[in-house]
Amino acid sequence: MFSEVVSLLPAGIINGLMFGAIYALVALGLTLIYGVLHIINFAHGAMLMLAMYMAYFLFKILNIDPYVAILIVTPAGFVFGYTIYRWGIGKLSGGRDQNILLITLGLSIILENSALVFFTGDQQTISLSYSYEAFDLGFLYLSYPKVISFVASLVICLLLWMLMTLTDLGKAIRAVAKQREGARLVGIDVEHVFAVTFGIGVACLGAAGCMLLPIFYVDPYTGNIFVIVAFTIVVLGGMGSIVGALLGGFIIGITESVGGLILGESLGQVGISLIFILILIFRPTGIFGSKV
Amino acid sequence: MTFSLNTILLILLGLLTAILAPLGISSKFQLDVLTLIFFTAYIGQSWNILGGYAGQFSFGGVMFFGTGAYTSSILLTSFGVPPIIGIFAAIFMGAFLGLIVGYLSFRSGLRGSYFALITLAFAELLRVLANSVEFTGGGVGLFLTYAPGLHNLQFNSPTGFYYFSLVLLVISLVIAMWLERSRFGAQLVAIRENEDAAEALGIDTLKCKIYAIMIMGGMGGAAGTFYAQKYLYIDPPISYSIALSVEMLLVTIVGGMGTVFGPLVGSFFLHIVNEFARHFIDTPGVSLIVYGFILILIISFLPNGLVGLFHRARKKKDDNDA
Numbered sequence: 001m002f003s004e005v006v007s008l009l010p011a012g013i014i015n016g017l018m019f020g021a022i023y024a025l026v027a028l029g030l031t032l033i034y035g036v037l038h039i040i041n042f043a044h045g046a047m048l049m050l051a052m053y054m055a056y057f058l059f060k061i062l063n064i065d066p067y068v069a070i071l072i073v074t075p076a077g078f079v080f081g082y083t084i085y086r087w088g089i090g091k092l093s094g095g096r097d098q099n100i101l102l103i104t105l106g107l108s109i110i111l112e113n114s115a116l117v118f119f120t121g122d123q124q125t126i127s128l129s130y131s132y133e134a135f136d137l138g139f140l141y142l143s144y145p146k147v148i149s150f151v152a153s154l155v156i157c158l159l160l161w162m163l164m165t166l167t168d169l170g171k172a173i174r175a176v177a178k179q180r181e182g183a184r185l186v187g188i189d190v191e192h193v194f195a196v197t198f199g200i201g202v203a204c205l206g207a208a209g210c211m212l213l214p215i216f217y218v219d220p221y222t223g224n225i226f227v228i229v230a231f232t233i234v235v236l237g238g239m240g241s242i243v244g245a246l247l248g249g250f251i252i253g254i255t256e257s258v259g260g261l262i263l264g265e266s267l268g269q270v271g272i273s274l275i276f277i278l279i280l281i282f283r284p285t286g287i288f289g290s291k292v
Numbered sequence: 293m294t295f296s297l298n299t300i301l302l303i304l305l306g307l308l309t310a311i312l313a314p315l316g317i318s319s320k321f322q323l324d325v326l327t328l329i330f331f332t333a334y335i336g337q338s339w340n341i342l343g344g345y346a347g348q349f350s351f352g353g354v355m356f357f358g359t360g361a362y363t364s365s366i367l368l369t370s371f372g373v374p375p376i377i378g379i380f381a382a383i384f385m386g387a388f389l390g391l392i393v394g395y396l397s398f399r400s401g402l403r404g405s406y407f408a409l410i411t412l413a414f415a416e417l418l419r420v421l422a423n424s425v426e427f428t429g430g431g432v433g434l435f436l437t438y439a440p441g442l443h444n445l446q447f448n449s450p451t452g453f454y455y456f457s458l459v460l461l462v463i464s465l466v467i468a469m470w471l472e473r474s475r476f477g478a479q480l481v482a483i484r485e486n487e488d489a490a491e492a493l494g495i496d497t498l499k500c501k502i503y504a505i506m507i508m509g510g511m512g513g514a515a516g517t518f519y520a521q522k523y524l525y526i527d528p529p530i531s532y533s534i535a536l537s538v539e540m541l542l543v544t545i546v547g548g549m550g551t552v553f554g555p556l557v558g559s560f561f562l563h564i565v566n567e568f569a570r571h572f573i574d575t576p577g578v579s580l581i582v583y584g585f586i587l588i589l590i591i592s593f594l595p596n597g598l599v600g601l602f603h604r605a606r607k608k609k610d611d612n613d614a
Contacts, residue, residue, distance in 0.1 A: 040405045092592040098349050101405045102545065102591050105351075109538065110584035113577035121576075220577075224534065228416055231409055267424040273417035280410050281400045 011140040012258040018146040020253020021153035022211050026226050027233035027245040028157060029204030035240025036177040036197040039093070042104040044230060045223025046111035047202055051077055051209025052218040053119055059126050059213070066126070066210045067148055073206040081202025086195040108223070115220035123217045131214065145214035156207050157246055160200070164242065173197055177240070229256075232276040310458055314451045323450040329559045330457035331518065335536070336543035336555030337464035338511035343541060344549035345471055346504045347484025351408040352415030353540050355393070356386040356512025357519070358531030359418065364517040365434045365526055366427060374443040379517040386513025387506040394505035398498055403487070412537070419532035433527025436520060445521040453522050460518060461556070464511060468552040480504055481550070542583060546590050548597030557598050562586070 030044050041047075054073050058064040064072070089107070093100045134141040164170040175183040176193045184190050216222070233252050237244025252272060259271040317323050335357065343349045363385040364378030373381070397410050422428045440448040447453055471477030479500045482490040491497050520526050547558025562583065569579035594601055 040409070092588065098404055098408070099591050101349070101408055102541075103588050105538070106584040106587035106591070108584075109587070110581050113580040113584070116577035117575050117581070228413060232413075264424070267420065269420045270417060270424070273413045273420065276413045277396075277410060277417065280402060280406060280413075281396050 007139075008261055009258065012261045013254050014137075014140060014142065015146075016254030016257030017250055018142070018150045018253070019257065020250035021150045021157075022208055022249075023226070023229055023233055023253050024246045024249025025153045025156060025204055025208040025211070027230045027237070027249055028160060028242065029201035029208075030230050031234045031237065031240055031242065031245045032160075032204070033198055033201040034234065036173055037194055039089075039100040040104070040231075041198075041201065042101055042227070043108035043111060044104075044201075044205065045225075045227035046108035046115075047077070047080070047223070048205045048209050048212075048226055049115060049218065049220065049223035050080075050111060051206045052213050052216075052222060053115060053124075054206075055210040055213045056124055056126060056218055065128065066213045067152065070152070070207050070210040073210050074203045075206075077206025077209075078199040078203040080199075082195045082199035084202075085198035086191070089198075090191065090194060112220050112223070119220065121220060123219045125217045126213060128214055143215070149211035149215060152211055153208070156204070157242075160204070161242055163200075169196070228276065229272055232272050232279075235276060235279050307462070314454055320450045323454050325563065327450065327454045327457045329563050330454075330461040330556075331515065332539060332543055332563075333556040333559035334457065334460045334464045335512065335515045335540045336547070336559060337461075337468055338508045338515070339540040340468065340544045340549060340551075340555050341471065341480075341511075342501075342504045342508045344544055344551070344554065345477060345484065346480040346501055347487075348501060348504070349404075349408045349541065350411040350505075350508075350537075351541075352411030352413070352537055353508070353512065354532055354534070354537040355411070355415040355418050356389060356509040357516045357536060358415075358422070358526075358528075359389050360386045360513030360516025361520045361526045361531050362422065362428055362434075362516070363513065365436060365520045368436065369434060370427070375445040375517055375521055376443045379445065379514055382513035382517045383510040384513070386509035386511070386516070388509070390506040390509025391502060393509075394502040398501045398505075412534075415532050415534070415537060419528045422528040422531060428528070431528065433525060433530075434520075436524040438524055445517065456518060460514065465552060465556070467507065467511075472552060476500065476503070484550070542587060544597075546586060546597055548599030549595075551597070551599045554597050554599045561598060 026044070026048060030041060033039065033041050051073050054076065055066045055069045058069045058072060059066055084107075089100065089103055092103055128145065130144045132143070134143045135147060164173065172183070172188050172193050173196070175186075175188060176190055176197075180190050183193070212218075229252060233245055233248035236251060237246070237248030252275070255271050255275065256269070259267075260269075263270070313326065314323060317326075335353075338356070339350065339353045360379075360382035363382040364373075364375050367373035367378045367381055368375055393411065393414050397407055402410055423431050428434070438446065440446045440452075445456065447456070471480065479490070479495050482493065482495060483497050483500060487497055516526075516531070543558035543562055544555045545558070546561060547556065548554030565582055565586070566579040569582050590597060596603070
């Protein structure tokens with residue numbers, strides 16, 4: 001039994017890394033929004049679900065490959081996020097963080113059940129012409145979609161990091177995150193930056209949704225699976241830390257995959273909630289507790 | 293809040309109506325709907341004690357319900373303990389779980405959204421555990437046999453369950469009324485309004501919050517037994533459903549947080565909305581979409597809920613009269 005597990009370990013770790021990269025992308029949106037706006041977007045999972053449906057219908061109706069659809073769904077995510085913050089959440093919140101949590105909870109209920117009404121509760125999956133082709137690593141077959149998703153997630157994380165560090169917009173976002181009143185005084189349109197940040201956070205979900213679709217299923221409740229995972233990564237990596245989200249994503253991806261290997265599929269999920277609880281109790285600032 | 297003579301008369305009248313209602317309502321379906329309304333109001337009140345009075349929002353309130361349901365059901369199926377005793381074990385286990393969760397999260401200073409999320413994680417953890425271990429029946433769930441009788445807390449007519457839910461509801465209302473008049477309740481409100489100031493005044497905030505979550509846990513535990521005995525089947529997705537966690541906060545916020553009758557008013561209101569929505573468009577999910585909008589609107593424009601609206605209207609009237 002033990003030696004069996006050890007022999008499966010490398011495969012488990014690599015599989016975990018593949019999913020971890022996508023997890024990181026989901027968490028990145030969440031951590032960015034938290035780091036700048038100091039709000040928790042509980043509708044994050046529901047928005048991811050919408051992105052997956054969008055990619056699904058682009059594939060089914062217009063026959064657009066999900067990896068190409070990234071170029072459509074990501075900007076759509078941005079527009080959706082910008083709009084819903086600027087003229088929705090931002091206006092209604094009134095400042096208390098629990099209010100935002102509850103408003104985004106209401107939003108997630110609306111999105112989930114709208115999906116249920118319009119798209120039915122059936123699980124949808126797609127299969128691509130290259131879904132079953134794989135790289136042979138000797139100890140593991142790695143399907144093309146997983147590898148593409150992995151690489152694309154890393155590229156997007158890198159792009160986001162460049163956006164945050166190299167551009168004026170990134171500078172403005174960081175300024176608002178550190179000192180919103182100061183930023184306002186030097187002439188930054190804080191409300192606009194908030195909405196842009198929220199938009200970027202949702203745009204990350206757009207990309208993540210496209211990459212998840214070929215290797216996962218979508219139904220109105222898919223988002224729930226990723227909500228706890230994303231929150232865990234975010235607290236693990238430190239609220240607001242981009243590098244933390246990336247590393248946290250990998251750690252969680254590997255934990256889930258290896259945990260599932262050792263403890264069995266259902267008990268493997270215990271690991272994630274448990275890590276979340278332990279981190280919150282013992283080290284609420286996370287492991288890499290630096291801000292954006 | 294002290295109760296004026298009028299309020300007391302109104303409460304007694306309401307209680308009398310509730311007691312006599314089964315005489316006037318012949319439809320089993322309508323009685324079942326009322327039972328459900330009372331049950332939701334009861335479990336909403338459990339959330340209200342920690343969320344409404346003490347200001348600590350939980351997103352995983354269902355964990356006490358599920359744990360209570362499993363406690364009395366396992367005692368019954370594996371050890372033959374009758375649920376009328378089992379319900380007390382369920383209350384105990386719910387309160388005990390509250391002690392553990394409360395101690396762990398409040399001691400490390402978790403507040404606001406962090407507390408909400410950690411309760412969600414606890415509920416998820418318990419759901420996965422209940423799914424994986426043997427003695428809960430795993431994913432198959434637990435089937436209870438139908439054997440009506442008071443000792444089994446099962447009844448051969450909807451009227452029995454109606455009175456069972458009414459008893460739970462009345463107990464929860466009494467607890468909330470006691471909170472409004474007691475020192476402990478005032479301490480909880482102080483914590484909600486400003487925790488640091490409450491601490492500075494010498495209130496043992498940790499202890500108060502733990503007591504509050506234990507009361508919530510005990511109430512949730514009894515709710516679990518009620519559900520198991522009424523529907524005779526539990527499994528992990530039912531026992532630890534996110535939907536119920538949301539429902540208990542929904543009825544309370546809509547009705548009015550930190551008020552005695554908020555959860556009951558909210559429960560009535562949302563059930564009526566539900567019936568209306570179903571009347572016009574009978575597709576699953578539609579009423580929940582409406583609930584989502586109601587939640588957002590209430591949070592944004594009516595932070596004190598429907599009860600708050602009522603108070604505001606009455607105050608305006610009093611001002612006009614004077």
